[in-house]
Amino acid sequence: VKKTKHKILDMLLNHSDTHLSGQKICDVLGCSRTAVWKHIKELESEGFKIEAIQKRGYRLLSTPKELSEARILVGLKTKELGQHLIYFDSIGSTQKEAQHLAEDGAPHGTLVITSHQTTGRGRLGRIWSMPKGKGIAMSLILRPELSINRIPQLTLIAAVAVVKAITDVTGIQTDIKWPNDILVKGKKMVGILTEMQTEGTNVKAVIIGMGMNINADKNDFPEEIRSIATSLKTLTGKSHDMSLIVQTILFYFEDLYMRYLDEGFSVIKWMWESHAVSIGKRINARLFNGKVLTGLAKGIDEEGALLLEDDQGSIHKIYSADIEI
Template identity: 40%
Template sequence: MEQSQLLTLLEGKRDAFVSGEEISRLLGVSRTAVWKQIRKLEAEGFAIEAVPRKGYRLTGRPSRLNAAELQSKLGTTAFGRHLHIREVVTSTQDVLRKLAEEGAPEGTLVIAERQDNGRGRMGRSWVSPPGRGVSMSLLMRPDVPLQLAPQLTLLAAVALCRSLGRETGLPIGIKWPNDLLVDGRKISGILLESATEDERLRYVAVGLGIAVNLDADDYPEELLARAVSLKMAAGRAFDRTALIAAVLLEFEQLYAVYKERGFEPIRILWETYSVTLNRTVALNAGQGFFEGVPRGLDESGGLRVELPDGGVRTIYSAEIGDAAPLPDAKG
């Protein structure tokens, strides 16, 4: 039995329930096979109501992104104007890098409804059921030296934070360097991968993952304490096309500011939206944990951390967590 056969059957019944027994008989498969295909359809973003002794009913289809609709909403000059929307990819980063090597222009955008191998920082995976989140990669060709690449990560974080905050009304903050949080839970991931030549950046693939309309049961249980969607946080669903258009416009405008005035305006904005600064945190920069108080960014994009002895250490890559609690006082 193919998913298309089951979907056609459910759609043909419109709003009526179809029992598992009837589906089995009509399609010539076992009840177990029916259940497995139902689960696969749900994973694809179809909403299917299951009621004991009644059966299954299709109540909603995944919302598919449409290239013409998205481009009609764009206010950008370059970002998103060369657009590739795919149903399934291994990773939007992989597709974009191939296009970049073939000479794709700056602003080329790849969006996928489903990634089979989507990835984030530190090799982590990203949860994004079809039709509910945004998984996209944007091509940049900045004329900057390799050592300034961290600035682009911070630029991406500011652009995403400002645009999503404006569109949703949520109190979104940036955890260093580029995680976006709502009330301490992550709603977005950013991954920059670059190609270099002679200590210059040839291009940068900016991967953006946004948890838009996910529900609690879309997340593995172990992630619910650390992750949340815009829908869960705001109590309402959002138009993914409008969000993408808003993100691209903010990103392009800030990128223009960066090229004209350098990193300083981006640094100020990042510090304004940061939830990392001026509190004691634990950091792991690859050589063991240490504690300190992040005070701000330096001119290259590194995080300046004040150490317990009063010294300052600048880091460019680290995991940040809560500091260890103080021991209970003994009477």
């Protein structure tokens, strides 16, 4: 059920060219004028600019660039992804929270999200840092009926969804670095972390975490990542609507995911490869056992593994590693 506040926002968004009288809102939603006024005040405190003129009513002047629960939900064009939204003003790690929720039976499509994550993590226990309120940290719970060996493909679907959404909303073209980084001019803007819960050989849940640098300035990042990180703000010089970016990612993710279930991985593989930076280049693959393989990145296979041709001409299938280009 949609909250009254969300319904009011929905009405305001659809009537931004005229004033909506308090009475009209009451009539449509069946609530009191005081209730309407209270919700309007709440929306204002969340950054929505609303003009109130006596005898005419309310008009929405602008929506906040900051992440907003109401703004994500109102106008969200998905059937499942994100419809069950767990929003936090601040949290340690959305990934950790999503892991708990998944164990407790949270449905497919549940999204845990914040723009203030205090102890975010990357792969192998590495730190994911996020300047407060300047980025998006979210973890999506999926319940796919897929075998374990296909789960890494979901990271690649997520990457394609993010690339498409960022281009749609901002016009910025981004590159994918296998398996889980989105880069612009060689600097990291988004990191993806895919984890799963299994029972025997069954996949119970997959949790796809995404950390995105949106409205941070260069100096907002901690010293140690300043030279390797980038954000949409540093690239474009302006702030972007974080809720709209989330909506758009969820839309593309769901669309690609359905196509993937219907048609298989090949359609995704093709899109993924067209955005990949490492393919056709000489790379070092630092494996998690410490070994380094050097050679030519040939592409990905049907499972989503990276294919690397070494100098002796043999092909290695790489399932997880850090890639240096």
